[in-house]
Amino acid sequence: MLTKASIVDIHRIVETPLAKFEGDLGKDHCLLDIEYREVVFDFGSVVPGSIILTRNNISAVPKFQTLVTRASEARRWSHVAIMGNGGQVWDIMPNKHVRTQTFDQFLKDVDSFAIRRLRLPVDSDVLEGSLHKFSKAKYSVMGAVELATLRKKGVPVENLPPEELVCSTFVNRVLFDALDTEVIEMNVPIIWPSHFAESSLFEDVDLSDCFFFLANNEVASQDIQPSA
Template identity: 30%
Template sequence: MAEPSENGPFLLPHDALEHLSPSEFRVARPPATVTCAVATPFGACIPNVFDWSPGDALLFANPSTPQTEAVFWVQRALGFAFEQAIWTHAAVLDATLRVWDAMPGKHVCVCSLAETLSERRQLVSVRRVKGKAVDPDALQESLELFSGNQYRIFNISTANLLLNRLGGRSPIYAERPDDTQVICSSFVQKVLVRSLQMPLVKDQFIPVPADLFAHADFFGVPAYWCRAV
């Protein structure tokens, strides 16, 4: 999977930073609360989290695994372009820079942004809902409400909805998925819909990660590494 050579508009995996030159980094003085610095040959670097907001969706272009390859090709079959289909996982950021997502075997889980960036080593895109800011308290309530949801992609309901999309048929209301079962992108959708009290990606009962990248309800937020001073 190709990665851009410049430091932006997507956040490069931190282990790729050693291939950049010092001139490709911006300089920032991080707030004391920002604890997601990583060591590089040029000193400590941080992502530009001061430009990010609670409720921002984080999309990941994962290294090739059988599961991410399957998501990529399903999204391509749904008509997404390559640069949209590479985003195969979705998460949401809370007010304290924690990352919430639904994952196979873990269901809904939460970890620090530093842990996410250091463990996953993936290209990251930051997307934000257009037209309305997310209230941090409403966001936290929604995250906790849906924290008991289970990750379920290989079930009849999810499979039927994806097959309907592949076949170009709109699902009927009765085919909506079980409200306690999610995939990563539908978890993000549910949290943001409840937090904002507005529909998002409303034309799809079960959005895929590429929807959150390409849909008109979202826009891109700059994501880059800075040299901390």
């Protein structure tokens, strides 16, 4: 289960004193505009292969997850994405299909998020190849149901059709292709975001000291306290 320091409520950042940030942003930092307040986020620890769990106003996914799993994280998360090379976030969405965004662009429509780092070594070039391999996939709930049916029949993951996926099956297929191993240990016909929150092959990334105000902000230095 994710720890308190691993979960960030975006809107509570503006109410919390943060450490000052000085110097150039560099490639491992991005500038977030959160309710008219500029905040620097250090994503240096978000290495390629890390997964990003998010919650927004799509309430149907958490509600449905509670019907198919008793996982303690089922009610919290509605989406999962994966970090590629160069700070690019990859995911698949209804009507948008597979997309890539910078980290700050990805967080614009997010209410809360958590990051989990893969415990297994992954070659970033191999991962990038796997991401591009599935980049033409289409978002389809019915396609995900078909995948579940095939899985119940014992069809191996590598033999499943790659054309129609949802967010969690997209991330799972990419990682399986890059690692040649299952990252979700549970024997389930379809993968949901909550399964990534519970998998022991990922470790939580502590985000409690990843947020800063710009140096000209006169707020006393103090770590962020993420939401429960």
